[in-house]
Amino acid sequence: MAKHKTPLLDELESGPWPSFVSDVKQEAEVRAKNEKGVEYQIPVEVCDDLLGVLELSYADGETHWKHGGIVGVFGYGGGVIGRYCDQPEMFPGVAHFHTVRVAQPTAKYYTTEFLNKIIDIWDMRGSGLTNMHGSTGDIVFLGTTTPQLEEIFFELTHNADVDLGGSGSNLRTPAACLGMSRCEYACYDAQALCYDMTMEFQDELHRPAFPYKFKFKFDACPNSCVCALARSDFSVVGIWKDEIRIDQEAVAAYVGGEFKPNAGAHSGRDWGAFDIQKEVVDLCPGKCIKYADGKLEINDKECMHCMHCINTMPRALMIGNDRGASILCGAKAPILDGPQLSSLLVPFIKVEEPFDEVKEVVENIWDWWMEEGKNRERLGETMRRMGFQKLLEVTGIKADPRHVQEPRHNPYIFWKAEDVDGPWERDVNEYRKRHQR
Structure with a gap:
């Protein structure tokens, strides 16, 4: 009772x-x-x-x-x-x-x-x-x-051969998606990286020395099953550099109703007859897909890697072969300064053992954050207070057009004259031409 x-x-x-x-x-x-x-x-x-x-x-x-x-x-x-x-x-x-x-x-x-x-x-x-x-x-x-x-x-x-997790102003327990063990879209081995980083940074996990909490999350592809972009100070998200592979015969099978879209999942509604224009082309955020005369074309330079087209037609489209990851920083929940998504820091990096390039970025960030961060200030809040340009400087990463959300409308990056000489100037001008309204 x-x-x-x-x-x-x-x-x-x-x-x-x-x-x-x-x-x-x-x-x-x-x-x-x-x-x-x-x-x-x-x-x-x-x-x-x-x-x-x-x-x-x-x-x-x-x-x-x-x-x-x-x-x-x-x-x-x-x-x-x-x-x-x-x-x-x-x-x-x-x-x-x-x-x-x-x-x-x-x-x-x-x-x-x-x-x-x-x-x-x-x-x-x-x-x-x-x-x-x-x-x-x-x-x-x-x-x-x-x-x-x-x-x-x-x-x-x-x-039980298991350790305690993280709490307090320290590195929290790193988390990863299923990665290559189950996912055909995995662009790197998220499980291997997660385990290696956990073993490498045990002291930071168990002995608080940071201004506030710090979270690693590892998504092996842009579907982001552990939601790294929104929930971690340091996100490693799988990505590919080359073209999405297209099977035109399978595209025709989707259009003809032979294959069910969305891998057959109902998504809470009846798809009815599949309309590739409505369900794929019009919903592309980069407006880089065209379907005409029974052929699907993708302008990969404008692709935002949102995975929508691939998820909708998985038997017709597949990620590219030149795979690695992007590193993003600064996501957090609404504590001091409101919720915040990650900002792109490293557009592309090959994620291969012993993962030294990833660890170098982490350690440079920590050195700066522990010196400049205020008490109970997450990395994202330090970035906003001191500027993204400062984060680029302390990590030794050169400014890239992909760091800018909208040309001339985003004061996040302050370009220096030496940054836009030679090929950089051509890249910036090409980016502006493509996105001018």
Whole structure:
């Protein structure tokens, strides 16, 4: 029987979607029955009291969680987020309710054996509640007490062969898409780069030394399945330099209705008869596609690599063969200065082991940001405050027309005379001619 009455939380179970309230109630019942005979190291009533304190927060219109100090494991400055309840007498089961972040494997590939190991640890030494995954990417263990932290850390590292993730003003746990393991559009091995960068920068992940958090995310193609462009300070997005490959016979099959567009997915609506002009040509943001006399043509110099045409007709179009990645910087959520998308820093780079070129860019950025960044200022905010030109200078990257969103309408780049001599001047003038209204 539930320890606390929760009429407000019960309303969250009445909708059509699964509710976290139901999950917490289920775990409370499991712990009360304890049919497996687990030797719980934290109060059995932890899940009941969690529901109770949340109900009280809903009723009072204010949180009853407080940050009562720094907690963690010896030698690490991150990985544990301290949480205490301000009503410990009323809810003793959550007097301590610390969160433990656990580093996810690259691309989130798990074995059943691994999952069983970590859940057995958490059932005994925590609340049994998890978040798979947090927005950063980590496996999130929700709710344990201070005396259990070192025990959890020891068992994770020695029995499950996994480390803590990042928290605080440090490098957060890097995240990658499935990459070449599953995706035919992958332009580089995102899993390999993610793993290598994680191993390379362990100190920055566990010992906070930055002005604020810093996130790596690796998308192997422009479909951006981990949404690196919007969610990371340093985005590596797969791209190709040469032409999109076209199979004209397959194009005809799509137009004739032999192949279903969008890989057969309904996308929440009935496509009806496929209209290549309406569904592909007119929706191209670069206006670089033309379909005439039964032939599809693409002006690849104007292609924005949005992937729409390829996703719509995957059997007819394929990415090019000269593959690598673009590096973009500065995305963040709305904390100090509003939400911000990444800005293009390196238009194209070959992403090959040992990935030294990528690491060099990272280290140059960190040297500058740690020197110039203000407290709790993300990289993107430092870029806006000091100018994108400064970022180009500290990374040793020459200004490129592709850094400019709109010629003469974007003051982001301030051109110097020496930057537009010779071939640079021709590139800039050609760019302006193509985009003049």
